[in-house]
Amino acid sequence: MLRCESLVLQQGAFSLRADVVFARGKVVALIGPSGAGKSTLLVGLGGFLVPVTGRVIIDDVDVTDAAPGQRPISMLFQDNNLFPHLSAAQNVGLGLRPDLRLREEEKSQVAAALAEVGLAGMGLRKPAALSGGQQSRVALARVLVANRPVVLLDEPFSALGPALKDEMLDLVKSKLAAAGKTVMMVTHDPADAQRIADMVALVDAGEVHAPVATDALFDDPPAALRAYLG
Numbered sequence: 001m002l003r004c005e006s007l008v009l010q011q012g013a014f015s016l017r018a019d020v021v022f023a024r025g026k027v028v029a030l031i032g033p034s035g036a037g038k039s040t041l042l043v044g045l046g047g048f049l050v051p052v053t054g055r056v057i058i059d060d061v062d063v064t065d066a067a068p069g070q071r072p073i074s075m076l077f078q079d080n081n082l083f084p085h086l087s088a089a090q091n092v093g094l095g096l097r098p099d100l101r102l103r104e105e106e107k108s109q110v111a112a113a114l115a116e117v118g119l120a121g122m123g124l125r126k127p128a129a130l131s132g133g134q135q136s137r138v139a140l141a142r143v144l145v146a147n148r149p150v151v152l153l154d155e156p157f158s159a160l161g162p163a164l165k166d167e168m169l170d171l172v173k174s175k176l177a178a179a180g181k182t183v184m185m186v187t188h189d190p191a192d193a194q195r196i197a198d199m200v201a202l203v204d205a206g207e208v209h210a211p212v213a214t215d216a217l218f219d220d221p222p223a224a225l226r227a228y229l230g
């Protein structure tokens with residue numbers, strides 16, 4: 001379970017309030033207008049922004065003062081954050097050991113993760129020799145080997161075409177959600193939420209609303225969601 005207790009995050013003149021609970025092992029889509037604060041929430045949960053007030057609690061541990069690397073969290077962004085001079089396997093290996101001094105069993109874990117995302121045998125390729133979709137798969141494989149309980153996704157597949165994006169969303173569902181991870185995903189596309197999210201939390205005007213079951217939300221959208229959906 002991930003709990004934001006009276007959390008206030010500030011970026012410049014903008015402030016975001018969150019007093020919500022995200023259930024463990026669920027996929028939650030964060031949707032809402034541009035500038036509403038979705039990325040601010042993920043950056044704050046990741047530990048890259050010191051809260052003005054409030055606490056962040058993950059599985060009963062208060063991580064509010066923990067550095068990003070000490071949090072039980074992996075993050076995946078649109079740019080995939082791959083190092084161009086490292087091979088796909090090395091980029092994945094960073095999820096296990098930042099110094100890349102991998103033991104044999106860790107190298108096997110990397111190879112297995114690459115196979116899980118459909119990149120078996122491509123470990124030696126550098127990112128420039130991979131398509132956009134394949135690069136996204138490398139970044140996802142790194143999240144898999146890191147094996148943290150919470151995964152934050154900030155529009156990671158929005159640069160991909162619709163079919164590739166759906167494939168990646170399905171991988172998130174089958175590899176992360178099925179493994180019991182708590183997944184929070186920012187998206188602008190309600191279809192993404194309907195495809196893989198158990199719950200949807202609306203972020204609107206600097207406030208994170210409580211997550212609601214996806215079907216229920218879209219069957220009977222509250223006024224703020226209706227306004228956003230147009």
Ligand SMILES: Nc1ncnc2c1ncn2[C@@H]1O[C@H](COP(=O)(O)OP(=O)(O)OP(=O)(O)O)[C@@H](O)[C@H]1O
Pocket residue numbers: 011012013014032033034035036037038039040041203
């Ligand atoms: N580094 C920063 N300094 C000052 N203001 C910032 C900074 N980063 C974001 N903001 C402001 O915070 C507000 C929320 O931005 P945020 O990126 O969280 O919104 P968002 O809901 O993710 O938007 P989008 O859907 O367009 O990505 C915006 O008004 C933005 O201009």
